[in-house]
Amino acid sequence: MATVLESPADLPPSPGGPPDADVPRRLGTRRAPADRAFRGVLRGGGISVLAIMSFVGIFLLARAWQALRVAGPSFLTTQDWEPDSHHFGIAAVIVGTLLIATVAVSFALPLSLGTALYISEYAPARLRRALVTLVDLMAAVPSVVFGLWGFFFLQGHLTDVARWLSTVFAWFPPLAVQGTDPRDPLSTVTVYTSSTFVAGLVVSLMITPIMTSIMREVFMQAPVGEREGALALGSTRWGMIRSVVLPYGAGGIIGGTMLGLGRALGETIAVYMIISPVFQVQWHVLQNGTNSVSSLIALRYGEASTFGMSALMAAGLTLFLLTLVVNFAASSIAARSRSGQGT
Template structure:
């Protein structure tokens, strides 16, 4: 076996010893390393500072109301009754509707771009999906309010007629079989807001999934084809198992975005502070939309309550994004897949 020559240097005594390898970065490498460390540390400091600020401002509210702050549905600071149970339920409802719509769209779009689209068409499709992520949220809110909501109301009526035995598709105090149906009972709901939010989180989830799918070992795909597998068979037996971490991570990253979406939800929903499973019925509220809608006119007590709600949302979003980042990093490594 051939070995590479060792670079030696003579010492003062005249003997020859191997040159010691230094791991200390020098020159441009040192500048780059220290710059990246400073940027990474600044991100952690800013995130930690935001959390500490919200926690400090939320402390008076949490001290005053205790656990009732998390179990009370009413938001009436003037009467000293404040709770986030209703807006937490609304936040979860809007995010759930958004992910039910966005997940299959993201997965199928990512699979088509990475496995089925012609090579010349892929850059264009990638650019179009990325362009969706650059559209301001207020544009999605206007699109949802003027275009989606009327059609979503008709879809909500159809869901109540056919699946009304499920609590998610029930609308109270309405007759779905009436000759003239009340349109106002089916708009401004978590269902309508979730449709708009789903279009906002889909590009993010799709980008993560597509990137992980593109790292699938080519040798395994060619081996599956050589054994007689169809293109769908390759996707099912090789691509999807390899990209499982990316699918989960991309979905959770989209969920973190859906939980914190503000402007689009504010434009669409009709505010109602209550916990209800009726997704297609008018009235809901989310944490972010409540903060945006009431921050300008809030007094000291209400401001502390709003910051406490924001602190809870901050912790939830931080936990979701952290778990997503861990899952994505493991998925990209190809763990569990033979190279």
């Protein structure tokens, strides 16, 4: 507990004193030992996190410097991955990473938004507690379980969906499939497997819990007075949500989505088990073949030479910086949204 101290010399002058003695008093605080210890622990924890992140970045940069010096700017534009012949780059894998993350967020955003609104606005109290627990437990499911489920179950059931999408939306280049006629019933279905679409859908279920949790917490902090005021003026439940809850939680929606995007960018095992790796820019999300930075590292780590390991470290450094930027931006937006200062 802080104690306010004031120096006797700084007390207001007595009536009739000299005018130049009329100065404001100085106030000071003396913090209790428990307060100082608590502040020290918090400060030490924050500094430790920043130090660890800095050491990780420095380590990756030091290990990747050999490959970066050889590749130069072409590291960002080359699609092939042949580090032993000094012809390598991350153009194909970074595009695949972004496409998988985009597909994942596209599916996870409406699912998370609807789940968070139902839990915070519609679900009864008992059911709400159970749903919160179930959604949070989804985050504890190992990635390999999602990968097995996606490879052995989901992929076989999505081929007809992918064929239908490529038939109806073939005019949209990312949904077109090359080398096959989707209207031909005898065409092979393997062209629709191990695709960006399947991997993105699996990753979307992995990022849904964190997105739902952030959105739910922000929605539940919407001002009660404004909720009751909207209902008292004759608004429906959905009208109140649309005019009060969603505007208040807009920052939480954006922050949660960006945090989910950061998780999707770095997902490894589930993507590695599903995709068929190719080292070329694959814009067709429904078509077989894609790649990602994390799966590239998992695929080539065991057989990499010394220079190849440096190239993998360079790819990891790129993913580290990309994920760091996304997560910092998401944390900033989510922190501001909790205060409600945007409403």
